[in-house]
Amino acid sequence: MAVITYIESSNGKIKKSGFELASYASELAKQMNSSAIAVTINCSNIKEIGKYGIEKVLKINNDLLNEFNAKLYSDVIVQASNNFDCNRIVLSSSSDSKYLAPLVAAKLEASYLNNVISLPSNLNPLTVKRTAFTNKAFSDCCSSSAKIIIGLSNNSFGLVENSVSVIEEDFKVNLVNSNLSVKSTEKSSGKVSIADADIVVSAGRGMKGPENWNLIEDLANTLGAATACSKPVSDMGWRPHSEHVGQTGKPVATNLYIAIGISGAIQHLAGINSSKIKVVINNDPEAPFFKAADYGIVGDAFEVVPKLNEKLKEFKLQNS
Amino acid sequence: MKILVCISHVPDTTSKINFVESDTKFDVQGVQFVINPNDEFGLTRAMWLKENQGALVDVINVGLQTSESTLRKALAIGADRAIRINAEPTDGYFVAKQIAEFVKENPYDLIIAGRESIDYNGAMVPGLIAGFLDIDYVTNCTKLDIENGKVILDREIDGGKETLSGSLPLIIGGQKGLVEENDLRIPNMRGIMQARQKPLDTLEPFNFSPNTSTLKFHKPEPKQAVKLIDADNLDELINLLQNEAKVL
Numbered sequence: 001m002a003v004i005t006y007i008e009s010s011n012g013k014i015k016k017s018g019f020e021l022a023s024y025a026s027e028l029a030k031q032m033n034s035s036a037i038a039v040t041i042n043c044s045n046i047k048e049i050g051k052y053g054i055e056k057v058l059k060i061n062n063d064l065l066n067e068f069n070a071k072l073y074s075d076v077i078v079q080a081s082n083n084f085d086c087n088r089i090v091l092s093s094s095s096d097s098k099y100l101a102p103l104v105a106a107k108l109e110a111s112y113l114n115n116v117i118s119l120p121s122n123l124n125p126l127t128v129k130r131t132a133f134t135n136k137a138f139s140d141c142c143s144s145s146a147k148i149i150i151g152l153s154n155n156s157f158g159l160v161e162n163s164v165s166v167i168e169e170d171f172k173v174n175l176v177n178s179n180l181s182v183k184s185t186e187k188s189s190g191k192v193s194i195a196d197a198d199i200v201v202s203a204g205r206g207m208k209g210p211e212n213w214n215l216i217e218d219l220a221n222t223l224g225a226a227t228a229c230s231k232p233v234s235d236m237g238w239r240p241h242s243e244h245v246g247q248t249g250k251p252v253a254t255n256l257y258i259a260i261g262i263s264g265a266i267q268h269l270a271g272i273n274s275s276k277i278k279v280v281i282n283n284d285p286e287a288p289f290f291k292a293a294d295y296g297i298v299g300d301a302f303e304v305v306p307k308l309n310e311k312l313k314e315f316k317l318q319n320s
Numbered sequence: 321m322k323i324l325v326c327i328s329h330v331p332d333t334t335s336k337i338n339f340v341e342s343d344t345k346f347d348v349q350g351v352q353f354v355i356n357p358n359d360e361f362g363l364t365r366a367m368w369l370k371e372n373q374g375a376l377v378d379v380i381n382v383g384l385q386t387s388e389s390t391l392r393k394a395l396a397i398g399a400d401r402a403i404r405i406n407a408e409p410t411d412g413y414f415v416a417k418q419i420a421e422f423v424k425e426n427p428y429d430l431i432i433a434g435r436e437s438i439d440y441n442g443a444m445v446p447g448l449i450a451g452f453l454d455i456d457y458v459t460n461c462t463k464l465d466i467e468n469g470k471v472i473l474d475r476e477i478d479g480g481k482e483t484l485s486g487s488l489p490l491i492i493g494g495q496k497g498l499v500e501e502n503d504l505r506i507p508n509m510r511g512i513m514q515a516r517q518k519p520l521d522t523l524e525p526f527n528f529s530p531n532t533s534t535l536k537f538h539k540p541e542p543k544q545a546v547k548l549i550d551a552d553n554l555d556e557l558i559n560l561l562q563n564e565a566k567v568l
């Protein structure tokens with residue numbers, strides 16, 4: 001009874017979150033006295049997964065899989081886990097993996113526990129801690145199903161190094177093309193996405209208007225960060241919907257979240273609460289965000305942000 | 321075209337989250353329940369398809385009698401008929417099995433659910449239904465157009481969006497974007513009056529059990545007080561981020 005995990009790649013290279021997932025899967029396997037297998041699709045830098053304890057990597061190369069397709073990708077995971085008799089499946093919390101997870105669960109009649117933030121506290125029945133109520137609470141959940149899918153929250157487990165030598169295996173899959181086809185993809189090129197970012201610079205209505213976002217983008221560039229915004233900012237069309245974070249927008253679980261001119265409404269905080277360190281810049285010392293932040297600056301964003309950007313540029317120069 | 325909109329009955333986003341019965345149950349005291357925000361976008365899109373393309377729109381909820389207020393609201397917004405499967409929605413698997421079994425007996429061309437519900441954040445009900453019924457599924461859906469049975473959809477992906485084409489039958493997990501925030505429907509007096517005459521059918525659950533259970537809830541640890549840094553001393557902030565928080 002091995003553990004299997006699907007390691008995502010982009011342009012043939014493993015995504016950063018893949019190493020955290022590999023760490024989790026191999027630690028879980030250790031706990032179960034078993035071993036971990038990784039599924040990779042059209043991916044080239046496979047050896048690197050061995051650094052995080054994965055012993056066997058399945059290589060699936062198939063032109064039907066060049067573009068993400070939830071149905072086909074879930075078929076791949078189902079076939080691999082059946083073939084190797086895996087009863088524990090570990091998936092990430094990227095939008096693609098959250099898309100395919102329930103399809104895998106339905107096919108395997110498996111339980112699906114998502115938003116998981118730690119290794120099981122008990123293996124039988126499998127019991128894990130997850131976030132609930134959009135990060136306003138946690139719950140201990142368990143399942144006695146034969147097959148269980150664990151959806152790991154981004155950035156909740158970290159990396160655990162444990163070098164092993166990797167056995168690579170080509171794995172053939174049977175695929176039936178799906179009705180759904182991708183017509184076009186628009187990705188803001190060269191920009192870090194909120195899901196993959198270590199640092200997110202987010203701004204709210206305090207920025208007064210879209211013409212002032214150059215301050216936010218400059219700071220984000222300096223930090224190699226993704227940009228995000230509060231809901232009213234995207235509702236007013238100052239920024240694209242895809243930047244809206246919070247309870248009804250994208251969740252953010254990053255290492256550093258910098259909130260500029262955002263009041264800190266409960267719906268906003270819910271979505272960003274699982275970020276590790278929160279910095280707030282706001283000219284109102286009573287803004288509720290100060291209660292949720294680790295570090296705070298009471299000041300005018302139009303003065304503080306450019307100054308902070310200059311200082312960080314210097315800092316980066318000295319530390320590069 | 322027949323559309324089924326899945327409606328999850330959830331605590332309002334401003335609700336205080338507390339637990340009772342030794343932290344095993346959500347405390348509903350003083351909590352306002354609403355249509356799950358993601359479902360509201362889907363329901364409004366369904367209204368558009370009803371008005372412009374003559375679709376028939378049913379709404380369904382798996383829940384106890386307390387969720388009837390939410391179903392009435394959906395009827396007041398314009399749905400034609402409501403169905404409540406009379407059972408506690410214990411987990412996503414259970415809910416999806418109920419809806420899938422109902423749909424096997426009552427087929428729909430399009431099933432609209434939300435990307436996720438904001439209470440237990442399962443993000444699985446529509447995907448499971450799709451898997452059980454073997455129909456096409458698109459989630460994080462921000463746009464949905466149907467013409468002569470051909471469907472064009474946008475899906476939000478990490479860092480951008482993707483445009484897909486497909487066909488009916490189809491199930492989607494919708495979110496903001498399906499319609500704009502300003503276009504969300506709120507029930508008006510006429511809608512509320514009409515809703516009273518519309519059918520709200522209660523069905524007994526199909527025989528399935530949940531496959532997960534929640535043992536206990538926890539609230540987050542109280543947070544340490546914020547460290548305030550003078551706006552004239554930004555070096556200190558950088559120092560703390562580098563050496564204390566270790567995030568730079």
Ligand SMILES: Cc1cc2nc3c(=O)[nH]c(=O)nc-3n(C[C@H](O)[C@H](O)[C@H](O)COP(=O)(O)OP(=O)(O)OC[C@H]3O[C@@H](n4cnc5c(N)ncnc54)[C@H](O)[C@@H]3O)c2cc1C
Pocket residue numbers: 203204205206207229230231232233244245246247248249260261262263264265266267268271281282283284287299300301302333357
């Ligand atoms: C059902 C529902 C769901 C919601 N979901 C979300 C969600 O997912 N995400 C979300 O973000 N919101 C959500 N909201 C909205 C939320 O309630 C707040 O209205 C919103 O977060 C406020 O955005 P804001 O902080 O940008 O604006 P405001 O509340 O207007 O705050 C602006 C802040 O900027 C500060 N400011 C002004 N000028 C300056 C300056 N020069 N320098 C520094 N600071 C300045 C002000 O002091 C203030 O604190 C939701 C609301 C509802 C009802």
Ligand SMILES: Nc1ncnc2c1ncn2[C@@H]1O[C@H](COP(=O)(O)O)[C@@H](O)[C@H]1O
Pocket residue numbers: 326327328329356358359380381382383409412415432433434435436437438440441442443444445446
């Ligand atoms: N009890 C329920 N009754 C009807 N639909 C539901 C129920 N729970 C969830 N759904 C639908 O499934 C979507 C995703 O929910 P979840 O998988 O619980 O995050 C929701 O937005 C609803 O459209």
